[in-house]
Amino acid sequence: MIQALAFYLFALVVLLSGAMTILSRNPVHSVLWLILAFFNAAGLMVLVGAEFIAMLLVIVYVGAVAVLFLFVVMMLDIDFAELRAGFVRYAALGLLLAVALVAEILIGVGAWSAGGIDLARRAAPTDAGVPNIEAIGQLLYTRYLFIFEGAGLVLLVAMIGAIVLTHRERSGSRYQNIARQNARRPQDATRNVRPEIGQGVQL
Amino acid sequence: MDYASQLAMTLPEVILAVGSIVLMLVAAWGGPASTKAVSWAAVAVLAGALIALVGPATSGGEAFGGLYRADGFAGFAKVLIFIAAAVAIVMAPDFFARTAGDNLRPEYPVLILLSAAGMGMMVSAADLLTLYVGLELQSLSAYVLASFMRQDARSAEAGLKYFVLGALASGILLYGISLVYGFTGSTMFNEIAGAYAATPLTGDAKSYGLLFGLVFVFAGLAFKMSAVPFHMWTPDVYEGAPTPVTAFFASAPKVASVALGVRVAVEAMGPAEGQWRQIVIFAALASILLGAVAAIGQQNIKRLLAYSSINNVGFALIGLAAGTPEGVASVLNYMAIYIAMTLGSFLVVLQMRDHEGQPVETIASLSGLSRTRPGLAAALAIFMFSLAGIPPLFGFYAKFEVFYAAVQAGLFPLAVFGIAFSVIGAYYYLRVIKTMYFDEPVAEFGRGYALEGGLIAVAAVIVSPLGYLAIPLLSGWTLAAARALF
Numbered sequence: 115m116i117q118a119l120a121f122y123l124f125a126l127v128v129l130l131s132g133a134m135t136i137l138s139r140n141p142v143h144s145v146l147w148l149i150l151a152f153f154n155a156a157g158l159m160v161l162v163g164a165e166f167i168a169m170l171l172v173i174v175y176v177g178a179v180a181v182l183f184l185f186v187v188m189m190l191d192i193d194f195a196e197l198r199a200g201f202v203r204y205a206a207l208g209l210l211l212a213v214a215l216v217a218e219i220l221i222g223v224g225a226w227s228a229g230g231i232d233l234a235r236r237a238a239p240t241d242a243g244v245p246n247i248e249a250i251g252q253l254l255y256t257r258y259l260f261i262f263e264g265a266g267l268v269l270l271v272a273m274i275g276a277i278v279l280t281h282r283e284r285s286g287s288r289y290q291n292i293a294r295q296n297a298r299r300p301q302d303a304t305r306n307v308r309p310e311i312g313q314g315v316q317l
Numbered sequence: 318m319d320y321a322s323q324l325a326m327t328l329p330e331v332i333l334a335v336g337s338i339v340l341m342l343v344a345a346w347g348g349p350a351s352t353k354a355v356s357w358a359a360v361a362v363l364a365g366a367l368i369a370l371v372g373p374a375t376s377g378g379e380a381f382g383g384l385y386r387a388d389g390f391a392g393f394a395k396v397l398i399f400i401a402a403a404v405a406i407v408m409a410p411d412f413f414a415r416t417a418g419d420n421l422r423p424e425y426p427v428l429i430l431l432s433a434a435g436m437g438m439m440v441s442a443a444d445l446l447t448l449y450v451g452l453e454l455q456s457l458s459a460y461v462l463a464s465f466m467r468q469d470a471r472s473a474e475a476g477l478k479y480f481v482l483g484a485l486a487s488g489i490l491l492y493g494i495s496l497v498y499g500f501t502g503s504t505m506f507n508e509i510a511g512a513y514a515a516t517p518l519t520g521d522a523k524s525y526g527l528l529f530g531l532v533f534v535f536a537g538l539a540f541k542m543s544a545v546p547f548h549m550w551t552p553d554v555y556e557g558a559p560t561p562v563t564a565f566f567a568s569a570p571k572v573a574s575v576a577l578g579v580r581v582a583v584e585a586m587g588p589a590e591g592q593w594r595q596i597v598i599f600a601a602l603a604s605i606l607l608g609a610v611a612a613i614g615q616q617n618i619k620r621l622l623a624y625s626s627i628n629n630v631g632f633a634l635i636g637l638a639a640g641t642p643e644g645v646a647s648v649l650n651y652m653a654i655y656i657a658m659t660l661g662s663f664l665v666v667l668q669m670r671d672h673e674g675q676p677v678e679t680i681a682s683l684s685g686l687s688r689t690r691p692g693l694a695a696a697l698a699i700f701m702f703s704l705a706g707i708p709p710l711f712g713f714y715a716k717f718e719v720f721y722a723a724v725q726a727g728l729f730p731l732a733v734f735g736i737a738f739s740v741i742g743a744y745y746y747l748r749v750i751k752t753m754y755f756d757e758p759v760a761e762f763g764r765g766y767a768l769e770g771g772l773i774a775v776a777a778v779i780v781s782p783l784g785y786l787a788i789p790l791l792s793g794w795t796l797a798a799a800r801a802l803f
Contacts, residue, residue, distance in 0.1 A: 260327065260381040264438055264450040267334055268457060271431050274341065275461035278424045279476075282467075 336362030344423035359426035405565035432458035436573035475557025490537025496530030555623035564663030604631030609742035661776030685758025711784035
């Protein structure tokens with residue numbers, strides 16, 4: 115029962131927050147709605163027993179990608195004074211989102227400990243005794259090792275490509291040379307002079 | 318099976334991957350000054366990979382639980398790929414040194430090596446995952462190589478176009494893969510073949526999922542081999558990319574994607590032959606026709622060769638349409654001869670420079686080449702006649718084999734239309750020869766680079782009637798390679 119409730123809750127919130135992501139006028143709000151959608155998708159993943167994907171969603175999408183989005187969005191030309199002016203108005207909404215997230219975490223954990231949803235049929239049934247992080251690890255590093263290494267090479271190419279296409283030597287930049295700084299002695303850098311009165315200083 | 322014997326089967330790719338990483342480190346510390354050393358070391362790595370093909374890499378069977386297949390078919394394709402990649406590395410330094418703008422950087426040979434490793438994975442794929450990762454490794458390197466001349470707007474445009482359209486094609490391919498996986502329950506070629514054999518593909522109870530999966534997979538692969546109707550990117554990318562990169566695109570990845578298409582068609586979707594044959598026949602005839610007709614109006618020699626490569630893929634696909642071991646052998650045979658013709662043509666294009674060493678690309682600038690540079694004109698004439706399939710040259714034998722295979726498989730109309738369309742294609746090849754031999758000379762080209770001259774001579778000898786001496790060897794080898802698939 116609680117699983118079904120949790121499922122409908124998460125599914126409903128995913129759909130609503132997904133819609134709000136594209137409907138809200140303020141891009142910062144869009145990203146926040148997107149984060150809510152990711153969170154609820156993670157809840158759905160927990161319900162079907164894929165806790166690893168749930169964690170990935172929270173850590174990678176919410177933790178990294180969405181925050182990156184937020185940074186990019188904040189680079190946009192948004193009138194922050196106007197945004198701050200609405201702080202009190204939006205505080206309630208923000209608080210509501212936070213409460214919803216906490217409540218969902220509690221419900222999700224409760225539903226998970228009550229047992230996952232029975233899926234109709236799985237193409238590749240996993241051993242119930244093996245947690246799916248271990249199962250993925252076993253596949254990734256034994257059966258699919260060759261492909262995994264290949265994927266590593268693909269990422270290497272992406273890195274080389276980004277550097278090849280964008281990196282250029284900037285001539286004329288002045289870099290800090292710590293060794294030279296440390297090797298410089300006071301007697302080379304300063305000198306004591308006693309200028310005659312009315313003669314001025316020679317530099 | 319222990320890891321040592323599995324790694325022995327994948328030795329060519331292991332050598333390429335390790336070699337490219339080591340050379341990348343050398344390049345990172347050596348900087349642009351190390352370009353020459355890295356280039357030659359990369360050629361040595363490719364030679365090492367070629368030597369590693371002797372042994373378990375071509376006869377070992379399956380490795381990594383059926384993800385990778387080390388058989389004669391993959392071995393033959395890899396020989397062509399590695400040779401073409403090495404030529405693409407050798408022809409680069411002189412081109413970049415003479416061309417204003419960007420210099421050659423040591424990442425160029427490294428990216429070619431990584432691309433070659435990806436192509437090795439592609440032709441040895443026995444699983445859709447290996448296929449996809451190999452394809453992406455090859456394509457991603459190719460996108461970077463296409464825009465290697467950063468100061469040149471055309472090169473940047475070529476890279477961007479290739480990237481966007483390539484990503485679209487990868488998406489189509491992945492969609493097909495997911496459908497095939499969903500409806501067959503496996504990504505392994507032999508199990509997919511089992512599922513295709515067990516499911517009805519015609520009649521009322523046919524599986525639309527399997528059919529759509531097949532169509533999308535073939536569409537994605539057709540993009541990679543630039544077969545019509547997925548060829549639109551080819552002329553722009555070939556024109557914009559630096560000439561050595563264009564030569565690379567027209568040779569090694571072409572072989573890899575055609576070989577991959579053959580393997581998927583025969584090994585994974587063999588039982589659905591009646592379904593994919595329609596697609597292959599349409600793509601073959603459309604490629605031949607469009608490659609011939611659209612090339613007629615071209616003024617740029619690189620665009621002309623781009624349409625020529627579309628045209629040639631069409632001929633190779635005729636061999637695949639036959640679907641027999643002889644047909645597959647004729648495809649391999651075609652690709653082997655095509656590589657020699659196309660690399661030779663691009664080496665000649667590299668010689669087209671004005672007095673300041675800047676490359677010229679118009680066909681008109683070839684006017685009167687027979688009087689200013691008779692050797693070069695003769696070589697290009699040999700390549701053009703051969704690409705057109707004029708009898709005494711080796712290109713004729715390649716076309717003869719694919720049509721013979723099609724006729725033997727009972728595909729008479731296909732062979733008839735193919736031959737008729739190839740006559741249209743002959744027109745524009747002959748136009749190049751007419752420009753060289755009968756038009757008044759214009760400005761003379763600057764002197765070339767001795768090594769490139771040597772390579773042109775080698776390619777010309779292979780393509781010339783002397784190439785017929787290699788037929789017993791070539792046909793025995795391609796047939797043995799093709800039988801590995803059946």
